[in-house]
Amino acid sequence: MLEKQRHKLLLDILDEQQFVSVNDLSTQLNASEATIRRDITKLSKQGQLRKIRGGAEVLKVQDRRVRRPHISGSAFLAAKEQRADVKRLIAQEAVKLCEDGEFIIINGGSSTYMMKEFLADRHLNVLTNSFVLAQDLSEVSDNQITLPGGELYRKQGIILSAFENDTIQYYHASKMFMGTPGIGEFGVMESDPLLIQTEQKLKKQAEQLIVLADSTKLAKRSNFILCPLSEVDILITDSEADPKLVRFFESEDIKVILVDVNQAT
């Protein structure tokens, strides 16, 4: 049987029953378990189903049918992401730091958006100002999602609060994750002044600040300083980072996590 056929049948089955085991599929589709697993992995990456241990699970009853490209979602991802594979690894590492049940904040951005994939089968309480992330996570996962109030900026897919007092201040998180256009001795940078205020507000509500920045971002400058290095607790970057820089960050009391860039295919 062709791969396409198998995939279609697999999804049809899932349409009916919410869960399927690899074993069942293997007999029903007359393929080895290895193949079924590969199918599931592939379909999962396409966002057509959720891969779970032992088999697969439907995403949401109606969502796959209704699925349409959302807001800036595609533009968000597709175009400018050259270092996507590295960012993906960094995002994975970031999610690994979280325990189920934990309260976390995820600041909008392309790096943090990639955490979505790895959050799919987790159960966290997530506060995010990223509308796209909230949207996707609510479709695909069982995480509890909280949104700050504010205006929806379509282009960035971000919710910006213009006000002092808002929902954010009632939220308390153990960790806040954010990407950055640049991080160095001068601190953590931000390119869009609009975002700074919101980000600083979010930051206040979290115990730990975790920055996701691939090695090209290290020691890079940008327009605005968001916060000094002293506020950063953990930096996740890749193995191509200049060791001298890594040592510098560590001397600043930042825990640096390196992901192996060679793992990226």
Next chain:
Amino acid sequence: MLEKQRHKLLLDILDEQQFVSVNDLSTQLNASEATIRRDITKLSKQGQLRKIRGGAEVLKVQDRRVRRPHISGSAFLAAKEQRADVKRLIAQEAVKLCEDGEFIIINGGSSTYMMKEFLADRHLNVLTNSFVLAQDLSEVSDNQITLPGGELYRKQGIILSAFENDTIQYYHASKMFMGTPGIGEFGVMESDPLLIQTEQKLKKQAEQLIVLADSTKLAKRSNFILCPLSEVDILITDSEADPKLVRFFESEDIKVILVDVNQAT
């Protein structure tokens, strides 16, 4: 059986009966008690239930309620909207009341969701607690969208704020639109107590309250009273409304707008 499947069944069972013993689960789910205990521990860490001696317990009344598909949300898109055509006309009439540039509030629900279509080529400032509406409007239209902060309730597609002070209070709108399961001399009804608080908060920020209710909703009762009739400014319903009722509403100083039900195909 797959672990995920067991977890889901377990939660489903708990949904029905508030409490389950490890023993019951062991037989019902056909797994050893050790496994059940591990499941409970895991789900408890995820905040999906409360682990107690002897079994598991639902967390809170509200949390349980949320699991049930209700009134509003994406569920309403799909199935049982028989009076969809009438609702559509009503929604159209509602949008006609607005001028470009105006600030309005749209409360989540199936009736108000239909306003989407007619808002597509308008330019309003919309505050809505409906995640789905926000999502669709931001895709399709150029309206400025504002969201209240709060938790995202996936099934209803609604953002619920648990807090007193939030973004909402800085918003001022000329009109608020809402649907209702029933309206009559007793006032405007609501079926879900969870929503009441948010709706009342929204209502405070608007000058006019405009209720969308097809004729089957008139004089119908529901569980909870959201507000007295005196707070309603405009009622949009259809031509099949009992004239006596219409006169009654008008005597209560409510402007009643009737859409011609025959226009509906």
Next chain:
DNA sequence: AAGGATATGATTGTTTTTGCTTGTTGTGTC
């Protein structure tokens, strides 16, 4: 038809899950 890319199934070793056993803790009864 040759060659490369891709898909598949079998095999391996590793990780995770599961049920059982044991000893401990908690609950209720007398």
Next chain:
DNA sequence: GACACAACAAGCAAAAACAATCATATCCTT
């Protein structure tokens, strides 16, 4: 307080699920 019994946590070993690898088969291109 002593006892009995249920509920439990921890450790362990078997089984299931898995990822990685390799060899073979299939498809596609030239």
